[in-house]
Amino acid sequence: MTIAVADPNLLEGLAHTPTLGPGDCLVMRNDVFHRTQDKETDRLAISFRVFGSTTVVSRQALMDMGSAKFNNMARVRPAFARRFAAFQIAGCDQISNVLYDTLHDELTKREYNLQLAGGGTELDDTDFEQLIYELAQEYRGGAFGGG
Amino acid sequence: MALSAGDSLDTDLKVHGFSVVSNALSVAELHSLSTDFESMPDASRPPHPPRFVSTAPRQIIAPKLGALVEKISSPPRARVRSGIYQPAEQTAKVGWHTGSIAFFSFPKYLNVWIPLPSGSAPNATIGVVDPSVLRREGPELAEIAEQNGSLRLVASEGKLVAYDNFHRRYVELPRLDLDKLGVRLTLNWGDALIMRNDVLHRSHDERGDGLAVSFCVVGADTIMRRDHLLNMGASKFRQMAQLRARFLREIAVFDIAQSDHLPLAEYDELLAELIKREHDALQRLKVSQLDYDQFDDLVYELTNDLRRRCSSERLG
Numbered sequence: 001m002t003i004a005v006a007d008p009n010l011l012e013g014l015a016h017t018p019t020l021g022p023g024d025c026l027v028m029r030n031d032v033f034h035r036t037q038d039k040e041t042d043r044l045a046i047s048f049r050v051f052g053s054t055t056v057v058s059r060q061a062l063m064d065m066g067s068a069k070f071n072n073m074a075r076v077r078p079a080f081a082r083r084f085a086a087f088q089i090a091g092c093d094q095i096s097n098v099l100y101d102t103l104h105d106e107l108t109k110r111e112y113n114l115q116l117a118g119g120g121t122e123l124d125d126t127d128f129e130q131l132i133y134e135l136a137q138e139y140r141g142g143a144f145g146g147g
Numbered sequence: 148m149a150l151s152a153g154d155s156l157d158t159d160l161k162v163h164g165f166s167v168v169s170n171a172l173s174v175a176e177l178h179s180l181s182t183d184f185e186s187m188p189d190a191s192r193p194p195h196p197p198r199f200v201s202t203a204p205r206q207i208i209a210p211k212l213g214a215l216v217e218k219i220s221s222p223p224r225a226r227v228r229s230g231i232y233q234p235a236e237q238t239a240k241v242g243w244h245t246g247s248i249a250f251f252s253f254p255k256y257l258n259v260w261i262p263l264p265s266g267s268a269p270n271a272t273i274g275v276v277d278p279s280v281l282r283r284e285g286p287e288l289a290e291i292a293e294q295n296g297s298l299r300l301v302a303s304e305g306k307l308v309a310y311d312n313f314h315r316r317y318v319e320l321p322r323l324d325l326d327k328l329g330v331r332l333t334l335n336w337g338d339a340l341i342m343r344n345d346v347l348h349r350s351h352d353e354r355g356d357g358l359a360v361s362f363c364v365v366g367a368d369t370i371m372r373r374d375h376l377l378n379m380g381a382s383k384f385r386q387m388a389q390l391r392a393r394f395l396r397e398i399a400v401f402d403i404a405q406s407d408h409l410p411l412a413e414y415d416e417l418l419a420e421l422i423k424r425e426h427d428a429l430q431r432l433k434v435s436q437l438d439y440d441q442f443d444d445l446v447y448e449l450t451n452d453l454r455r456r457c458s459s460e461r462l463g
Contacts, residue, residue: 063377067399068443074388074395081388085381091316124195125382126240126299132381133301133308136317
């Protein structure tokens with residue numbers, strides 16, 4: 001859904017512009033509008049996302065999307081394919097953030113190793129599906145806290 | 148099994164899930180498809196992006212296939228969608244499967260599979276499993292196949308593993324000798340195999356130099372649903388993201404209509420308009436691809452235009 005606001009400069013009038021030096025960091029909630037004001041510099045920033053350790057990740061949240069979200073997800077296709085795969089490995093539509101990270105990292109490692117063994121080419125769909133199934137079996141057998 | 152078009156084919160589709168139509172396409176039509184495929188960039192290395200039939204041969208062949216399907220199946224009004232080339236060097240590895248990426252958009256469709264003269268083979272072979280036989284011999288797999296238009300089976304020790312897209316789970320099934328349950332069909336050049344999207348099939352091209360094209364045909368009364376398009380696991384996401392531009396537009400149509408379900412005709416109308424405006428924007432901006440903001444702007448503009456049109460129609 002697209003929402004139009006009457007005054008396109010509404011946010012400019014409401015905004016603060018904190019000045020940060022090298023080594024400073026800005027911590028903000030995910031619902032805070034922000035934009036760069038560095039229009040004439042070539043500075044670089046890095047952004048880390050921090051979640052609560054008890055956060056539950058749901059497949060439905062991943063699947064709820066419009067075209068803009070899909071466009072962004074498709075840009076980093078391998079990363080989001082692994083995120084979907086984490087739910088398949090756990091055999092569950094809702095998993096803890098910790099398990100999600102564990103499964104995601106293990107899949108990333110194995111996929112990378114298989115790619116290296118295959119001369120650097122991306123896994124095809126059949127091999128990727130096979131890898132997910134193997135991990136799902138291991139999880140069901142007690143690996144990664146499963147069982 | 149080679150039959151001529153007629154009532155028996157309708158029965159075949161309903162009861163056995165597939166029919167073979169002899170001489171569906173002419174030599175010239177087959178040649179236009181082969182030439183089209185050969186003109187495309189090589190995609191023999193993973194991740195094998197699908198190659199779709201270009202507009203020109205599609206415009207010639209689609210009406211013919213539509214008429215053919217209308218003649219032998221119900222619902223009578225058919226719409227021919229994309230055609231995807233299927234080189235055996237890629238499909239042979241897949242093993243037994245149902246449908247294709249067409250299922251991502253359409254829960255129910257017919258797959259018209261046409262082998263194209265390629266390599267040294269005098270004809271083409273493909274294995275299919277009659278759903279009525281599968282229901283008898285492997286009812287659990289038959290049920291999963293009915294619910295999964297893009298089912299892939301993963302071989303495992305002593306087991307057959309199906310990824311159930313519908314319920315998003317792996318299902319381990321007792322080993323089933325699908326090669327024994329299936330029938331191996333031999334098609335001559337120009338013949339077409341028409342099968343329902345729940346029919347398990349596999350390539351039997353041992354040489355791996357064969358080529359086929361597969362067209363998706365849907366009923367004109369199809370309702371397009373956002374939840375069907377977006378119900379996905381890792382493999383579906385992977386394939387959709389590989390075809391980002393295509394699926395981006397498909398999702399955007401729902402955004403433009405501000406609706407989660409649309410009749411196919413309305414959906415197609417919006418999709419065609421989006422493609423046209425995207426093309427115009429590319430020309431105007433002199434770029435090869437719209438960036439995220441440009442695409443969002445386009446979707447927003449179309450959403451507003453549609454809203455205005457609906458308002459004026461209500462007032463008028």
